[in-house]
Each structure stands twice: as C-alpha cells, then as structure tokens.
Amino acid sequence: MPTITPFLWFDAQAEEAAALYATVFPNSRICDVTRYGPAGPGPEGQAMTVVFELDGLRFTALNGGPHFQFSEAISFVVPCETQDEIDAYWEKLTANGGAPSQCGWLKDRFGLSWQIVPTVLPELIGDRDPDKARRATEAMLKMTKLDIAELRRAHAG
Known part of the structure; x- marks a missing residue:
C-alpha cells in the first residue's frame, strides 16, 4: 500500500x-x-x-x-498525556500571531489548524454515565485551551 x-x-x-x-x-x-x-x-x-x-x-x-488558504476543514490532532504537554504545544503553536479557538483548537501563525487534545478526553465525554459525559462535554465547550483537571472535576460532578 x-x-x-x-x-x-x-x-x-x-x-x-x-x-x-x-x-x-x-x-x-x-x-x-x-x-x-x-x-x-x-x-x-x-x-x-x-x-x-x-x-x-x-x-x-x-x-x-x-x-x-487553510481552513478548519483540515486540522491536525496532537494527543497529549499531560497538562504540561498541552500548555507547551499551545504556547508554541499560538506564538507570534497564532490564535486560540475553542475546545482545544487553535490556528498557528500560518493559518494551519491544530487540535491540542488530552488523551483522556474521549473517556470523559464518552462516559457511559450520561450525566458525567454531559458535564465533561459542557466544560469542554466553554474552554479554549483544554484543562485536564477542570475536565476531570466537571466529569466527577
């Protein structure tokens, strides 16, 4: 192939x-x-x-x-294990003219879209308990850069 x-x-x-x-x-x-x-x-x-x-x-x-021109129709996902990783990628890719968006999305200074996403996110927003999943999803929708600790707090209730 x-x-x-x-x-x-x-x-x-x-x-x-x-x-x-x-x-x-x-x-x-x-x-x-x-x-x-x-x-x-x-x-x-x-x-x-x-x-x-x-x-x-x-x-x-x-x-x-x-x-x-680039658009959000194409983006690259960067899975991150820790908040430090999220913070570092976020800072480097938004530097010198990049722009944050919402729900972990950003554009770098060249206009290319990236998703800086904690690896735990699918587990939190896809929980079988609909209340936990809803709380985590609602928290995510209010964020620009994703905060793992806050997502976990919302998930836990």
Whole structure:
C-alpha cells in the first residue's frame, strides 16, 4: 500500500513553517528542500517544496502562492498525556500571531489548524454515565485551551 503524505499549500512560508514545526515536535526534521529555478513560477532560490517529518510522519509543504488558504476543514490532532504537554504545544503553536479557538483548537501563525487534545478526553465525554459525559462535554465547550483537571472535576460532578 502506498504511504499517504499530507501536502500543505502555503503562500510563501513553507520553509519557515516546516522549520517551526520541526522545533515544536520531538523527533522531527527537515528532510529536503527543492528551490525554484530561473523558470519559476516562484522567485528563483525560494523554496518550492519542503519535505519534513513530525515525529516520523512525513509532510510536504509547497510555496504555491496566495491562491488557496487553510481552513478548519483540515486540522491536525496532537494527543497529549499531560497538562504540561498541552500548555507547551499551545504556547508554541499560538506564538507570534497564532490564535486560540475553542475546545482545544487553535490556528498557528500560518493559518494551519491544530487540535491540542488530552488523551483522556474521549473517556470523559464518552462516559457511559450520561450525566458525567454531559458535564465533561459542557466544560469542554466553554474552554479554549483544554484543562485536564477542570475536565476531570466537571466529569466527577
């Protein structure tokens, strides 16, 4: 079976974005950069494509111009075991122009959407006890960055 690789279209920030992501996530690196030559269509020397890995998952980023923008229709989920992990990813991905949203969603400074989610969340909001699940869900819906301790308190009642 072929390997499926996310392909991200940037205006002109593919190399900058890949460099940021490679510093945010462990076991990540830039693998290859292909640059535009004199034939273009981008400025000669600018990165055309950037192949990078985030914790072993390969991505390709393209500097394709302003024709397409990211939307929340596509996002990347980052499962976190601890609040410290949530806080660290949240801080790094919202830095320098990123924006928080609600329910653990954010946009980084390039407009790419991320979900920073505690691994315990499905257990809390999917509890077989409907009251516990409702309380946890209601708490989550009021949050921007998710707070594990608060979600657990709401779940417990």
